[in-house]
Amino acid sequence: MSESPELSEMEAEQLLYAVGLRRGIGNRKLATHGTPAAYLRHLRHNDPPCEACKAANAEDKRTKKQTSKPMPSRRTEIPHGTLAGYRRHLYRKETACEACRAASADAQRARAKNRTAWTCPCGQLNVSARADCSSCGSPR
Structure with a gap:
């Protein structure tokens, strides 16, 4: 019995796309695990996200929240005597x-x-x- 080489998660997923068990988009390469795009891919395919993808998504949300500016209030104080x-x-x-x-x-x-x-x-x-x-x- 010959031993088959170990496949990484990424290679296994690409193989599933290649044989048609999962739908892919043309020849586009899949996002590697540990990225926000891979986290979204997990959700699209109803797969539980891996820990690396969860961590990457949490980090992405945290950095977006820190860099985003709060919306200015449209209300201005109306002075008395007017x-x-x-x-x-x-x-x-x-x-x-x-x-x-x-x-x-x-x-x-x-x-x-x-x-x-x-x-x-x-x-x-x-x-x-x-x-x-x-x-x-x-x-x-």
Whole structure:
């Protein structure tokens, strides 16, 4: 009886692919054990991953986690004393602070001022959009 040479795991797996017991992709070489790609191959074929592949996958995940940057928060702090701060109070159904109420009142006054017509010293009534008098050209 002649002794057959010992096959490594990699050679045995390639032999299984060659005889058709496992499906492979063309003539591509299989990833060697102890790599994240080999770990995924174990999972694809419903094989329990070997210890070398488990360790390589764990190391790969650890290094990716260390090198990845955390996502920045999209939320920015809304300062009090602004119209946005007043609206935040309303959204949260809170009583607005004095600074935010004052900012809201200022914004309302500014909007009301822009809606009203203005009278020039020459007596001409001008629409609110005009910065200069339509009659004499003097500024608002």
